[in-house]
Amino acid sequence: MSGYFVTEGRKFKGRQLTTLPVVLNRDLSRIINNLQLKSSHDLEHLRSIAQQRDEWTKLTARIRAAAEASQSEH
Template sequence: MSGYFVTKGSKFKGRPLTTLPVVLNQDLSRIINSNLQLKSSHDLEHLRSVAQQTDEWTKLTVRIREAAEASQSEH
């Protein structure tokens, strides 16, 4: 995960790759009134600290699941 944020020279041409950091950031962005995102290594470290707190991680995963379900029901 940490390697994802290391700059690798020229940009990739074509369709964006679906990677774990991309999907996780999309999931986090679905949560209303959340300042969580995954755009930098600092954000990754913050998310890791949340993951180490079992209660907070459980709450976060429930919010992600509920947001995903709400998003699917709108379509």
């Protein structure tokens, strides 16, 4: 995950690949406006939430509910 945010090297042109950081960012931005996965700092913040069992449980429940709501719309 940390390697995803390293900006060295050639940039990929074209459609963004579906990777774990991309999916996590999309899911997080659906439920919490100020929580995005755009940098290694954001990843560390997410890790700190994951270490707090109650907070992580609440966050994953919100992500699951948002995903289920999104699927029922289609």
